[in-house]
Amino acid sequence: MQQSLKKSNHQLADTLIQLEVLNQATQQGSQFPAFTQKLRGLNLFPLKPTHLDIFQVNVGKMCNQVCKHCHVDAGPDRKEIMTRATMQQCLTAIAASSVRTVDITGGAPEMNPDFRWFVEEISKLGREIIVRCNLTIIVANKKYHDLPAFYKTHNVHVISSLPYFSAMRTDAQRGQGVFEDSIKALKMLNAVGYGQEGSDLILDLVYNPSGAFLPARQAGLELEFKKKLKAGFGVDFNNLFAITNLPISRFLDYLIQSNNYETYMEKLVMAFNPAAAANVMCRNTLSVGWDGYLYDCDFNQMLELKVSPSAPQHISAFNEAALNNRNIVLNQHCYGCTAGAGSSCGGTTA
Template sequence: MKSLKATGSQLADSAFQLTVLRPDQADGAHLPSFSAKMREAGLFPLRPVAPAILQINVGKMCNQVCKHCHVDAGPDRKEIMTRETMQLCLDALARTDIQTVDLTGGAPEMNPDFRWLVEGISKLGRKTIVRCNLTIIVANKKYHDLPEFFARHGVEVVSSLPFYNAGKTDRQRGEGVFDDSIRALKMLNAVGYGQEGSGLVLNLVYNPAGAFLPGSQAGLQQQFKRALLKDFGIVFNDLFAITNIPVSRYLDYLLESGNYAGYMEKLVAAFNPVAAAGVMCRDTISVGWDGQLYDCDFNQMLDLLVASPVQHIRDFDAAALTERAVVVNQHCYGCTAGAGSSCGGATA
């Protein structure tokens, strides 16, 4: 089953609310639109603040095929950011006060110019975050020195680990992933990541392995820290609990398992205005592998460009982008449910 996508040609009642796409079998017609919910909370249209984070998707190629992946990444994906587009990103950074660059993929390290980009960001004196799937570090000898490379450039490493045992992790991310992840975490720890006083930040990401919301981020962090230290001697800084967004492979799973309507009802019932006010799209600009601009990584996967005359990194204008309204749709309920969800975990 193909994932559902919305495009700019499917605009509905305003420039900022898009037609809700509901397959016949999803039975979600009774759910309130996200824009209506935001209007009730006094937050529609959703306005951004000055961008603080530039999130760059350097390509959809990945050494894994995770069941919950909203990027639909995998070894067969050919979309890859060129060095020319990376240079446009560096040029845009140099013209702004944006201090943080968040590199994602796919496995961003598989882009042949990944290290060149990290070095360029470092020369500009900006902070780099890398969304590392861990297994890439041990997948091939050419990646074995990634921990040292990350440490040399002060990169903050954020890595997905669905659970602290093999069963749940491998069911979501593939057979053998847990063991490879543990090996990679030990390699990161060995160069100082997660170690007190090192200044090298290692954060983990938890996504539920089913049609439910994550539990308490603080509680999960305590469980992970205790279990990983006891069983493997592994340490890390923080754990981010992220809600699965009904996009791409996770949407496919919800539809095929008959959980779509029930899951959306959970998200709507858990809508939190405080979390909604703190969503990541307010201070983040997402750059696609081809240089197109989006409000967030999820909108990027749905081809929902920013509602601004500035829609490509070559024309980047932070002031102009601050004047836009954020494009929203039903999937946005995932970021505003409960304690909220962002690339940095809970927002409320």
């Protein structure tokens, strides 16, 4: 199995080098316009939060898959895992906040030994729970086979990546056999009521391009996915979110290795959409790292760009008012969220 960038001592495992690449001149010697300048032109700089709605918790970088585009650089060789003590700090913060949704991500969040306890405790707080489930974890080991029932018990909103309705593109991005296992897992979720008409158990899928191009129109893709997954495999789901790949971590490595980096950045910059800029997810989201540090989004987290120093840096010092007054930290990768129809963990934004 492929190793993470970190495990293989790849230079891009150093986030400072990633930021250096994102800010360097092109081969022609020109510079991509600064993302902050684009926002300045729209009177959106400094970018401020609108309100805190989504509390996204990354409970660890350990994963059973090693996807080629993973912005977390997750994999079986990543050992960073959120402790129960940090989860407790998250629960204290959530209970005292206006947060409506707790969005649990990873890695494969289910591999955290305290995952189920965390979900049960959030459930007691009466907030919507999203789990970003990679699907294959459900069939990876017998101890995970009951996950669909567990999700159902806590009315978890399941969001799962499935880059395409074919094995060729899915396996190319997520690993050999992932498509087949994903279909098995989707059927298990369907069997307990997820994605079924009349059921309130929501199963959403995430599409992201398998390469250096932008996603197709979300609505059209959703129809196509529904048609193909139903006809080919008897699988149902609720919504499809089209997400743009951000040029960081392993996808940045792919872009550089395949000589697509500049063309892709140029594409993102040219497709800058002011409507998407106004609706970026960092304005209503707070991202918590496995060690409790706070970030404006999961991408900033992976670039180790903590929230502005004017705001609390760690979940133990959570203060909603102070966080709502922070300036959101921006860099060139942010173009990924404002290109075309916009992109967020909940799909298009414009």
